[in-house]
Structures are given as structure tokens and as C-alpha cells.
Amino acid sequence: MMDEQALKARLPDSVAARIQTIKLTDGTVTLVLEASGLDADNRAGLESAVKQMLGEAEGVSEVRVAMVADRAPAPPVAPAPKTPRIIAVGSGKGGVGKSTLTANLAVALARMGRKVGVVDADVYGPSQPTLFDNKGAKPEGRNEKLVPVPSRHGVPVLSMGHLVEPGKALAWRGPMAGNAMAQLVDAHWGDTELLLIDLPPGTGDVQLTMLSKFKPEGAVIVSTPQDLALIDAQRAANLFETGKVPIIGLVENMSGYTCPSCGEVSDPFGKGGVEDASEGTGIPFLGRIPLAMEIRISSDAGSPSAAGDSAEAEPFRDIARKLSDWLDAASKSEAAVSKENA
């Protein structure tokens, strides 16, 4: 004859351990189970398993299960922090003003209210710590990830220059440089919504790691107007196109120099080359930054032009507005696609 002990013996130990009371009366089993620590799905699963296992016992016509919880359910797990959107700033060759543009765009976007951070992935010539006036600061580590270094322009920064002595990284090659870049991106960015990544010039390992690990949402390419720089810029554009990263546009830097004494405008690196190239390739032209002493001096002083209100700030702000519009349009089209797929 089936009794409570025999019924209990039909259940696995882990389930039997949860039994608070069990009663068999006229073919009806009434069970009270301790259900602490189980979420709704697991409770439902436990109930139906118990009903099935005991319902099959001889002389049992009905199984009634009640669940009680001694302990409060575990608090909900905090949602994982959202990863920032990534925009890469690249160039074909060094010295064309990629770092200057990155810093100024970040500062201009921050002044527009965007929560923006900068990753200086230029392993071979990190200059963001100088541009943001946080040279010498060492990022803290928390749970094996880096904490970005704040700057007085409201833009947190992580740079190779914060991690290694100046000049040391020059010896890094290949995967080592790629891994170092990955550490800078995969950091505690907190509420930063947008990361501008200052890539090293060219198309090497850091760029390839970038494309494979953290595919940017878009890329900005900067070039000076002369032909040689443009050929290299085209190579950088090809790399992004191959990686299926949309090119937001081309920026012409160091075009048009106004002589501070006589006011005459000359074009040491030529003019209009980038705009012509953009017409030829169909890549949008985002704007032109003049060659100006003020830009160089404020960069070296850790106060990018876009942080102030000089005439030189305006072209940076204009390009930042275009970038901001592009980001808004990209989020809208992504929202539309998710709605369609829902």
C-alpha cells in the first residue's frame, strides 16, 4: 500500500529535500514544497515534474502542490552596461592631423551634449594624452579592465600613452599592438555612449583587430589635399569598405593658410584635393580644416580649438554636427529595422 514515505522515495533527493509536508488522503497527495531561490520558470518545472512522478504512483488520483519560499527571491541581476557606439577616425598616412581631428570632434560633440570618449589606438605615436592634457595619468584597473582617464574637457580618454613610456610602444608589432588596442576599447566606459577611436595611420594589425573585434559603426577619413596623401587615404577607405564599415566622410586638413602678417591665403599642401576625391568616389565630403597656428598651439597646450570660441573652432564644430546628424540617422534606421523584424 502506498504511503507518504513511499511517495517521498519516488522523488529524486534534491526534490525530496524540498518537501515541508506531504499527505495522502483518499488518493489525493497534498505536498508543500520549499521553493526558495527558484524563479517562476523553475517553480513551474518543479511542480509539473512532481505531479507527473507522484501521479503515476499506484492509488494516486490527484496531486496538489503548494510552494512556499523562506528566503526572499534573489535580487534581479543588474543589466550589463551598454557598450558605446564606435566611430573610427583613420588616415592613410601619419602626420595629416588625425589625432587633432579626433580630439576636436570629441570635444565639440561633448559640448553638444553627447557622452563621448576617446580611444587613442595609435600605438606608435599616441598623442591624445597631450591633446587632452592628461599626460602622465595612469588608468586604474578594476576587475581586470581599465578605467578611462578623465579630462578637463569632459571627455574620458584611454591611450597607449597612458600605459607605456613614450617611445616604448614603437617596438610593439602585430598581435601585441592589436591586443593592447582591444584593452583600451573593452574598458569601463560607464555611461559613455560614443567612442571615437584614433587609429594608427595605414592598414596594419591594429586596424584589422579593430574590424574583427569591435566593428565600428562608421569611419571618418582625414587627409591633406596633396595627391600622395590622397592615394594613401584611398587605401584606408578600401580597408573600411572591405570590412563593411560605412565611411561617413572625408575631411581635408591643413588646407589654406592665412598669413598672420599680411592676411594672404596660400595653400602649402594644395586645396580641394579631398573634395575632388570625394566626388570621384561618392564618399561624402565633411569639411575642410585650415592650416592654422592656433590649432597647433592649442593642441600642444592640451586645449583643443573646439573647446574655445576662436574662428578655428568653427570648422571642427561644423564637422561634429554632420557626424552627430549621421549618428542620429543611423540610430533611426536601426530602430526602423528592429521594428520591422519585431
Ligand SMILES: Nc1ncnc2c1ncn2[C@@H]1O[C@H](COP(=O)(O)OP(=O)(O)OP(=O)(O)O)[C@@H](O)[C@H]1O
Ligand atoms: N589644421 C592644422 N593646423 C595646424 N597644425 C595642425 C593642423 N592639424 C594638425 N596639426 C599639427 O600637425 C601635427 C600632426 O598632427 P596630428 O598628430 O593630429 O596628426 P596625425 O595624423 O594624428 O599624426 P600621427 O599619425 O603621426 O599620430 C601636430 O603637431 C598638430 O598640432
